[in-house]
Amino acid sequence: MPEITYREALNQALAEEMERDDSVFLLGEEVAEYDGAYKVSKGLLDQFGPQRVVDTPISELGFAGLGVGAAMTGLRPIVEFMTFNFSILALDQVINSAAKMYYMSGGQISLPMVFRGPTGAALQLSAQHSQACETWYVHAPGIKLVTPGTPADAKGLLKASIRDDDPVAFMEGELLYNLKGEVPDPEDGDFVIPLGKAEVKREGADVSIITHGKMVNLAMQVAGKLEKEDVDVEVLDLRTLRPLDVEAILATVRKTNRAVYLEEGWPYVGIGSQIVTTIQEEAFDYLDAPVLRVTQADVPMPYAKNLEKLAKPDADRVVAACNRVLYRD
Amino acid sequence: MPETETKKKAKDEEKANGDANGQGKEGSGEGLERFDREQLHHFMREMLLYRRFEEKAEEAYAIGKIGGFCHLHIGQEAVALGFIGPLRDEDYVITAYRDHTQALAKGLEPGPVMAELFGRDGGVSRGKGGSMHIFGVEQRFMGGHGIVGAQVPLAAGMGWSIKYREEDHVCVCFLGDAAVNQGAFHEAMNMSAVWELPVIYVVENNEYGMGTAIERVSAVPIVERGEGYGVPTHTVNGQDIIETWSFVEDLVQEVRDGAGPQYVEARTYRFKGHSMSDPVSGTYRSKDEVEEKKEKEDPITVLRERLFEAELMSQDELEALDEEVRKVADEAVEFAEDSPFPSDEELYTHVYAELNEHGRLFLDGRDR
Numbered sequence A: 001m002p003e004i005t006y007r008e009a010l011n012q013a014l015a016e017e018m019e020r021d022d023s024v025f026l027l028g029e030e031v032a033e034y035d036g037a038y039k040v041s042k043g044l045l046d047q048f049g050p051q052r053v054v055d056t057p058i059s060e061l062g063f064a065g066l067g068v069g070a071a072m073t074g075l076r077p078i079v080e081f082m083t084f085n086f087s088i089l090a091l092d093q094v095i096n097s098a099a100k101m102y103y104m105s106g107g108q109i110s111l112p113m114v115f116r117g118p119t120g121a122a123l124q125l126s127a128q129h130s131q132a133c134e135t136w137y138v139h140a141p142g143i144k145l146v147t148p149g150t151p152a153d154a155k156g157l158l159k160a161s162i163r164d165d166d167p168v169a170f171m172e173g174e175l176l177y178n179l180k181g182e183v184p185d186p187e188d189g190d191f192v193i194p195l196g197k198a199e200v201k202r203e204g205a206d207v208s209i210i211t212h213g214k215m216v217n218l219a220m221q222v223a224g225k226l227e228k229e230d231v232d233v234e235v236l237d238l239r240t241l242r243p244l245d246v247e248a249i250l251a252t253v254r255k256t257n258r259a260v261y262l263e264e265g266w267p268y269v270g271i272g273s274q275i276v277t278t279i280q281e282e283a284f285d286y287l288d289a290p291v292l293r294v295t296q297a298d299v300p301m302p303y304a305k306n307l308e309k310l311a312k313p314d315a316d317r318v319v320a321a322c323n324r325v326l327y328r329d
Numbered sequence B: 001m002p003e004t005e006t007k008k009k010a011k012d013e014e015k016a017n018g019d020a021n022g023q024g025k026e027g028s029g030e031g032l033e034r035f036d037r038e039q040l041h042h043f044m045r046e047m048l049l050y051r052r053f054e055e056k057a058e059e060a061y062a063i064g065k066i067g068g069f070c071h072l073h074i075g076q077e078a079v080a081l082g083f084i085g086p087l088r089d090e091d092y093v094i095t096a097y098r099d100h101t102q103a104l105a106k107g108l109e110p111g112p113v114m115a116e117l118f119g120r121d122g123g124v125s126r127g128k129g130g131s132m133h134i135f136g137v138e139q140r141f142m143g144g145h146g147i148v149g150a151q152v153p154l155a156a157g158m159g160w161s162i163k164y165r166e167e168d169h170v171c172v173c174f175l176g177d178a179a180v181n182q183g184a185f186h187e188a189m190n191m192s193a194v195w196e197l198p199v200i201y202v203v204e205n206n207e208y209g210m211g212t213a214i215e216r217v218s219a220v221p222i223v224e225r226g227e228g229y230g231v232p233t234h235t236v237n238g239q240d241i242i243e244t245w246s247f248v249e250d251l252v253q254e255v256r257d258g259a260g261p262q263y264v265e266a267r268t269y270r271f272k273g274h275s276m277s278d279p280v281s282g283t284y285r286s287k288d289e290v291e292e293k294k295e296k297e298d299p300i301t302v303l304r305e306r307l308f309e310a311e312l313m314s315q316d317e318l319e320a321l322d323e324e325v326r327k328v329a330d331e332a333v334e335f336a337e338d339s340p341f342p343s344d345e346e347l348y349t350h351v352y353a354e355l356n357e358h359g360r361l362f363l364d365g366r367d368r
C-alpha cells in the first residue's frame, strides 16, 4: 500500500468525490487560490474551477448558512472552517439550522453536507485558537461527528461523510496533516469507511485506552511504552463520535475489564463523560476498576510553552491513569 | 466633519493622485506647520521604535523564542501612531491579533510586551496570552483579539461605558479590511449609530486578508462598507503620519464633543507575511508589488523625506534616534530573556475572578 500524508489522503478524498458527483463543491476561506490554509485543497481549483472551489469572505456564520441553504436545495456542500475555533461563530447555523432541518420539516428536507477543518490545539496558539470543539457539535441531535486519527481513516471517512445524507462535522487535526500512513491505492477501487464503526488499533488484554482523533497516536505511543513493562494495552479508536459504536466499546471493556478515556478537550461534559456513562450503564458488571479520563486541564489554553505542556494530555498522564485502573500504583 | 464632505474629499484626492496611497503628496511640506520640531522628532522616534521592536520579535521567532502565531505590523506603523498618539490616557484602544505596535503606542512598556511574546511571567498578560493577546488595562489598551471581527462589538461596549458614565473619552477600535465581512462588525456599527456611541472604528486597509485580495471578497470599496448606518465615513492615507495624526486629532475632538461614532478607512500596506508562518509574497501578491510599496510607501521613509526636505531633521539626528530605539528594543529582549517562565501554579490562576467557597470549579481531577 502506498504511504501518503493525512493531508494528501484528505485531498484525494475531496478530489475523488468531486469527480464522482458534480453536486459536491467546496467553500471556505483561502481554499481556492491559496490551496487552503493547511494546503488540504491543493490543486482542486485547477481541477474543478472556481464554481466548485470557492474562496469566501471571512464570514463564518454567513457561509455556513449559505452551505445549509445550498444543501436544502439539493447540492452537497463541503464547508471548510480554517479551524473549528472559528466555527464557534457559525454555531447558530450548525445547530439551529443544519442539525434540526430534517426534523422540523417533518422529513421533507435533509441536509447532505459536511463541515470540516482542524479541531484541537496545535502549538502555542493560545486560548482562542486551541480548542477541541467536539462536544459542541456532538451535543445536538441531528448532526454526525467524525474524527479521523490516521491517513487511511481520513480518506475513507471523508468519502463516507460526503456521501452521507445528513450534516456531518468532520474534525481533523492540525498536527496530523504531515502524518504519514498506508492508504489503499485509488487504482484498487473505491476506499470508503462506513460511519459508526470504531476500530481496534491495537489488540491487548490488560487495559483499554478508548480515544478518538489525534489522541489515537498518543494512545499507541503509550501502549508501546507500557508493553515494555509487560502491560498489554488495547487501543480502541472510536473514529466516529456520532453514530457511536457502543458495541465496540462494550466489547473492549468486557475483554480487559479496565478502561481509560483519552481526549484532547476539556473534561466537563466532554466526550469521555458520555463514554463512561455508557460503560457504567451497559457493562458495569465487567469493570474491575472505575473508568478514568485523561483530558486537557480544565482551563483555557495558555500561551507559555511550559504551561501549555502542562495543560495538554500527555503520555505520562495516560500511563498514570492506566496504572491506576490496573492498581499498579 | 460632515459625512459627505470628507467622503468627497477622499474620492477627489484619489482621483487626483491616481494612487490609493496619495503619493501626490510626497515631498510636500503641507501639514507640517501644525507640529513643532519636537513633536515631529517624536513621530520619527515612535515609528522607528515600533519597527525595531518588531524586527527583534522577528529574530526571536526565527530562533524559537517566540512561538505560535505572530503577526507583524511592519509597514503600518503610522496607523498605530496616528490613531493612538492623539488620544488621552483615559481613552480606550482595542484591536485584533496584529497588536504589538498599538500596545506600544498606548504606552505599554516594550520589555513586558516582548516578555509576553516570549511567554514569560513578566509579560503584560503574564505569558498567558502571547502575541495575539496583549492587554494593558492600566493604559486602557483593551487587548488583542484573535477572532476576526470579535473586538468590534466589544468596542461598542466600551463606548457604551463612556456614555453611561457621562465621560468625554473615546474608544478607538482597529480592525482589518477583511473584518468588515463579519456580521459582528455590521451589528456593532448599527448599535453604535443608534446609541450614538463615542467610538472611532479604524479599518486598516492593507489590501489583503491573509492571501485574499480585498476586491475578491468585497463588491464595493472598503470605505463604502461602513455606509448605511448613519455613521460618518472617512478615508486617510495611513502611510503619512502627518496627515493621519492631524486628521485623527480633529476627529477625536469632534467625537468628544458629541459627534458620535465614526468609520475611518486608513489606507496602508503590510510589508511582511500575514503571520510569521506565512510567505511575504506568493500567488496572492507579487514580490515586485511588495518591493514597490516598501520603496514608495514606507511610513518611516515618507516622514523622513518630508522632514529632510523641510530641514526639520538632519541625517545625524535620525541616526541618533535610531540608535536610541535600537537600544530600547535590545533591552526589551533582555527583559524578556531575564523574565522567568510562569510557575506551574499559574495554570489555574485567572480562570475565575472569584473562587467560591462552595462547589468545585475545576473538574479535571488533577492536583493543584
Ligand SMILES: Cc1ncc(C[n+]2csc(CCOP(=O)(O)OP(=O)(O)O)c2C)c(N)n1
Residues within 6 Å of the ligand: A029, A058, A060, A082, A086, A089, B098, B146, B147, B148, B175, B176, B177, B178, B179, B180, B204, B206, B208, B209, B210, B270, B274
Ligand atoms: C473568525 C475568524 N476566521 C478566520 C480567522 C483566521 N484569520 C486570522 S487573520 C485573517 C485575515 C484577516 O485579515 P484582515 O482583517 O484584513 O486583517 P490583517 O491580517 O490584514 O491585519 C484570517 C482569515 C480568524 N482568526 N477568525
Ligand SMILES: [Mg+2]
Residues within 6 Å of the ligand: B176, B177, B178, B204, B205, B206, B207, B208, B209, B210
Ligand atoms: Mg488586511
